[in-house]
Amino acid sequence: xxxxxxxxxxxxxxxxxxxxxxxxxxxxxxxxxxxxxxxxxxxxxxxxxxxxxxxxxxxxxxxxxxxxxxxxxxxxxxxxxxxxxxxxxxxxxxxxxxxxxxxxxxxxxxxxxxxxxxxxxxxxxxxxxxxxxxxxxxxxxxxxxxxxxxxxxxxxxxxxxxxxxxxxxxxxxxxxxxxxxxxxxxxxxxxxxxxxxxxxxxxxxxxxxxxxxxxxxxxxxxxxxxxxxxxxxxxxxxxxxxxxxxxxxxxxxxxxxxxxxxxxxxxxxxxxxxxxxxxxxxxxxxxxxxxx
Amino acid sequence: xxxxxxxxxxxxxxxxxxxxxxxxxxxxxxxxxxxxxxxxxxxxxxxxxxxxxxxxxxxxxxxxxxxxxxxxxxxxxxxxxxxxxxxxxxxxxxxxxxxxxxxxxxxxxxxxxxxxxxxxxxxxxxxxxxxxxxxxxxxxxxxxxxxxxxxxxxxxxxxxxxxxxxxxxxxxxxxxxxxxxxxxxxxxxxxxxxxxxxxxxxxxxxxxxxxxxxxxxxxxxxxxxxxxxxxxxxxxxxxxxxxxxxxxxxxxxxxxxxxxxxxxxxxxxxxxxxxxxxxxxxxxxxxxxxxxxxxxxxxxxxxxxxxxxx
Amino acid sequence: xxxxxxxxxxxxxxxxxxxxxxxxxxxxxxxxxxxxxxxxxxxxxxxxxxxxxxxxxxxxxxxxxxxxxxxxxxxxxxxxxxxxxxxxxxxxxxxxxxxxxxxxxxxxxxxxxxxxxxxxxxxxxxxxxxxxxxxxxxxxxxxxxxxxxxxxxxxxxxxxxxxxxxxxxxxxxxxxxxxxxxxxxxxxxxxxxxxxxxxxxxxxxxxxxxxxxxxxxxxxxxxxxxxxxxxxxxxxxxxxxxxxxxxxxxxxxxxxxxxxxxxxxxxxxxxxxxxxxxxxxxxxxxxxxxxxxxxxxxxxxxxxxxxxxxxxxxxxxxxxxxxxxxxxxxxxxxxxx
Numbered sequence: 001x002x003x004x005x006x007x008x009x010x011x012x013x014x015x016x017x018x019x020x021x022x023x024x025x026x027x028x029x030x031x032x033x034x035x036x037x038x039x040x041x042x043x044x045x046x047x048x049x050x051x052x053x054x055x056x057x058x059x060x061x062x063x064x065x066x067x068x069x070x071x072x073x074x075x076x077x078x079x080x081x082x083x084x085x086x087x088x089x090x091x092x093x094x095x096x097x098x099x100x101x102x103x104x105x106x107x108x109x110x111x112x113x114x115x116x117x118x119x120x121x122x123x124x125x126x127x128x129x130x131x132x133x134x135x136x137x138x139x140x141x142x143x144x145x146x147x148x149x150x151x152x153x154x155x156x157x158x159x160x161x162x163x164x165x166x167x168x169x170x171x172x173x174x175x176x177x178x179x180x181x182x183x184x185x186x187x188x189x190x191x192x193x194x195x196x197x198x199x200x201x202x203x204x205x206x207x208x209x210x211x212x213x214x215x216x217x218x219x220x221x222x223x224x225x226x227x228x229x230x231x232x233x234x235x236x237x238x239x240x241x242x243x244x245x246x247x248x249x250x251x252x253x254x255x256x257x258x259x260x261x262x263x264x265x266x267x268x269x270x271x272x273x274x275x276x277x278x279x280x281x282x283x284x285x286x287x288x289x290x291x292x
Numbered sequence: 293x294x295x296x297x298x299x300x301x302x303x304x305x306x307x308x309x310x311x312x313x314x315x316x317x318x319x320x321x322x323x324x325x326x327x328x329x330x331x332x333x334x335x336x337x338x339x340x341x342x343x344x345x346x347x348x349x350x351x352x353x354x355x356x357x358x359x360x361x362x363x364x365x366x367x368x369x370x371x372x373x374x375x376x377x378x379x380x381x382x383x384x385x386x387x388x389x390x391x392x393x394x395x396x397x398x399x400x401x402x403x404x405x406x407x408x409x410x411x412x413x414x415x416x417x418x419x420x421x422x423x424x425x426x427x428x429x430x431x432x433x434x435x436x437x438x439x440x441x442x443x444x445x446x447x448x449x450x451x452x453x454x455x456x457x458x459x460x461x462x463x464x465x466x467x468x469x470x471x472x473x474x475x476x477x478x479x480x481x482x483x484x485x486x487x488x489x490x491x492x493x494x495x496x497x498x499x500x501x502x503x504x505x506x507x508x509x510x511x512x513x514x515x516x517x518x519x520x521x522x523x524x525x526x527x528x529x530x531x532x533x534x535x536x537x538x539x540x541x542x543x544x545x546x547x548x549x550x551x552x553x554x555x556x557x558x559x560x561x562x563x564x565x566x567x568x569x570x571x572x573x574x575x576x577x578x579x580x581x582x583x584x585x586x587x588x589x590x591x592x593x594x595x596x597x598x599x600x601x602x
Numbered sequence: 603x604x605x606x607x608x609x610x611x612x613x614x615x616x617x618x619x620x621x622x623x624x625x626x627x628x629x630x631x632x633x634x635x636x637x638x639x640x641x642x643x644x645x646x647x648x649x650x651x652x653x654x655x656x657x658x659x660x661x662x663x664x665x666x667x668x669x670x671x672x673x674x675x676x677x678x679x680x681x682x683x684x685x686x687x688x689x690x691x692x693x694x695x696x697x698x699x700x701x702x703x704x705x706x707x708x709x710x711x712x713x714x715x716x717x718x719x720x721x722x723x724x725x726x727x728x729x730x731x732x733x734x735x736x737x738x739x740x741x742x743x744x745x746x747x748x749x750x751x752x753x754x755x756x757x758x759x760x761x762x763x764x765x766x767x768x769x770x771x772x773x774x775x776x777x778x779x780x781x782x783x784x785x786x787x788x789x790x791x792x793x794x795x796x797x798x799x800x801x802x803x804x805x806x807x808x809x810x811x812x813x814x815x816x817x818x819x820x821x822x823x824x825x826x827x828x829x830x831x832x833x834x835x836x837x838x839x840x841x842x843x844x845x846x847x848x849x850x851x852x853x854x855x856x857x858x859x860x861x862x863x864x865x866x867x868x869x870x871x872x873x874x875x876x877x878x879x880x881x882x883x884x885x886x887x888x889x890x891x892x893x894x895x896x897x898x899x900x901x902x903x904x905x906x907x908x909x910x911x912x913x914x915x916x917x918x919x920x921x922x923x924x925x926x927x928x929x930x931x932x933x934x935x936x937x938x939x
Contacts, residue, residue: 139536
């Protein structure tokens with residue numbers, strides 16, 4: 001009766017595949033992904049959609065036009081096409097958001113891994129410095145950095161990055177500590193696996209989940225903060241199209257011409273929303289136990 | 293316990309010194325010097341140098357930092373380069389507005405955020421849960437200052453219910469409170485919901501059910517207290533965000549608070565004001581984080597015993 | 603005469619209980635037509651591997667299945683002749699804790715970390731004694747703690763200040779606070795050290811005698827069964843495959859279900875010559891996708907063609923019941939080993 005012995009099928013699927021499948025099941029997350037992809041498409045194809053000139057050209061004859069066929073989102077007080085400014089402004093906003101987070105993760109990740117993996121004195125020194133930076137409210141830190149460094153896109157990016165580093169040091173350090181303490185790492189050690197191999201094969205794949213989730217959401221937060229900075233009239237200066245700066249310029253006209261402030265705000269909110277939805281979906285996909 | 297609090301208060305001192313140093317250092321990088329700023333571009337170089345010397349600006353950074361801290365201990369944050377008045381006085385004059393704004397927003401955000409968070413978790417997957425989560429997501433995604441602008445358009449201009457600009461009676465604060473509370477509320481709500489969902493699945497909740505306890509008591513007596521720990525942490529962190537956020541919101545509603553003082557000072561390169569105000573807000577934040585830590589011990593006996601052992 | 607007494611003495615009767623979990627991955631058939639009964643002062647052991655549906659059966663009795671996913675599909679659960687499945691939430695609350703109590707597997711997580719153990723025992727008393735004041739109930743808290751061997755003065759301590767074994771004693775004190783007629787113990791000793799296990803089992807046995815409580819002992823440990831139970835139900839994939847008095851199940855000369863034999867072969871024996879342990883090949887089937895016919899047939903050494911589909915033969919010999927096609931012939935000629 002040999003044929004009757006064990007016939008248990010164990011489904012073997014890759015972990016990444018599982019995560020991706022769970023992500024796709026989450027409708028809001030997929031919505032976020034689609035919206036974000038569209039926004040990225042706008043960023044890449046901005047010049048194809050509408051020329052950069054129309055975002056800058058002032059036309060007094062056309063000033064403060066309501067949204068219509070000629071100007072989808074209307075025109076501002078200089079007669080510039082708001083749609084064109086939003087399309088081209090997307091580049092600046094996303095550059096600051098993604099740039100600050102990407103550099104922040106690299107620097108913070110490095111410091112965090114060192115702190116988490118080696119511990120001891122290095123850990124406590126890095127920790128102290130990061131705690132101090134973190135004890136200054138982020139917006140205030142960025143504001144004073146921009147004041148000191150001067151108003152420019154690069155400086156805003158730099159300021160955001162500096163303000164961002166501590167949080168990644170924390171996440172990466174925590175992620176590494178949580179992984180290092182696990183039995184399977186001890187098991188790998190016991191089998192004589194080298195430190196580097198442990199980091200590459202075990203620590204990174206396991207720590208990367210929470211980092212990606214945090215980073216996705218942080219890009220949204222940074223876009224919001226960058227908008228706040230330029231709304232205060234700092235950072236990126238006019239006439240460069242930037243969403244927060246558009247709100248700042250449009251502020252005084254908003255009572256008569258609300259559309260001037262409505263559309264840039266929606267652009268900021270939609271981008272952050274897409275990122276947040278993606279981040280949420282990713283977290284649920286990585287950690288499905290919360291969902292039953 | 294009091295020993296622990298005292299110890300924490302003592303460790304607060306180096307933290308504050310470091311915070312002050314960082315702020316002071318950053319502001320020191322700002323181009324320009326007080327002499328030029330105070331006397332104007334047309335003054336002669338000698339006059340400017342003399343003014344700088346009078347203010348101690350020609351000394352190296354570490355010396356100025358030590359002097360600054362020494363003065364700070366006596367409640368002196370220097371004088372504004374612009375108005376010449378003491379920085380401390382300028383800040384204190386603006387403080388009530390910011391405190392009113394922050395406290396009101398925290399109350400609204402915490403109470404509504406936690407309540408809706410609990411309901412959302414208890415009725416997971418219900419219509420209420422779905423809509424609350426969606427609204428929280430939107431509130432967290434749109435810039436607070438923009439939400440404020442939209443509220444002004446709706447409630448002040450179209451409906452004419454509420455004033456939109458300036459300080460004064462509390463009616464002027466309703467829109468700023470709501471605006472400031474929005475991202476805060478969203479974050480509190482989401483955190484409470486997540487935390488509650490986790491706690492509701494715990495074994496001790498099942499134990500309480502097995503005792504025959506009624507569901508409302510299980511939620512209020514067992515689940516909520518356990519779920520509050522991460523919520524309190526987020527509360528502290530959010531408070532920092534809120535302090536930063538008041539800067540933009542004070543601008544939208546033209547409220548004369550510390551935030552708008554900082555912005556005005558940044559525009560005029562009035563370094564002592566920026567430094568002083570930032571130090572003040574950062575210190576508030578540090579003290580609040582300490583309070584959160586102490587609050588922890590009152591919620592969780594495990595943490596309390598850990599504190600007492602130290 | 604005997605018959606009538608036995609009838610009134612029935613504490614719990616479970617009949618044809620079927621329970622499922624509705625998950626995203628599909629319907630999980632956790633319990634499929636389980637029947638058993640417990641008399642006064644009697645202990646029944648539910649034995650089987652993880653995932654056999656033991657805990658689901660217990661939760662179904664308590665009506666504590668996860669609200670959104672868990673569902674009792676059919677069957678009947680009668681407590682002293684009173685149907686539990688038709689009771690509403692408020693009525694069930696009066697049963698839980700007062701008439702039927704439950705002890706959970708992991709004492710480390712079963713207690714609320716933010717309440718003193720005294721408060722948690724008191725809560726249990728207060729729920730079912732709303733006419734009494736705290737002052738009247740407080741001595742009972744002390745008494746209960748002493749009963750499970752913990753000094754009453756420690757009632758002001760929090761769970762994290764106790765060891766695992768002591769926590770389980772506190773859990774037992776909570777469960778017994780209102781002197782329930784039935785106690786469901788879900789692997790009460792699995793999470794404990796072996797030496798502590800024996801202590802806790804002895805304590806439970808002692809208290810059971812003292813309070814004349816009936817008990818459902820859920821375990822995968824046949825040693826625990828031998829020590830505590832009067833009746834045994836062997837569960838596999840949500841079904842009871844063999845059911846009988848303790849002596850019947852442990853009697854090697856009687857016929858047994860191949861799974862029961864497998865379970866016994868998988869434990870080391872002290873008396874017999876030292877032969878290798880024989881674990882049962884394969885894994886418990888996926889309860890969302892159960893095999894046709896006998897649930898055990900893919901792992902069964904003696905599987906026949908008729909086992910792969912259709913109804914499975916039910917052997918009955920007095921109190922001893924076995925669900926296996928092998929018994930069809932075994933009924934006449936005894937079981938040839």
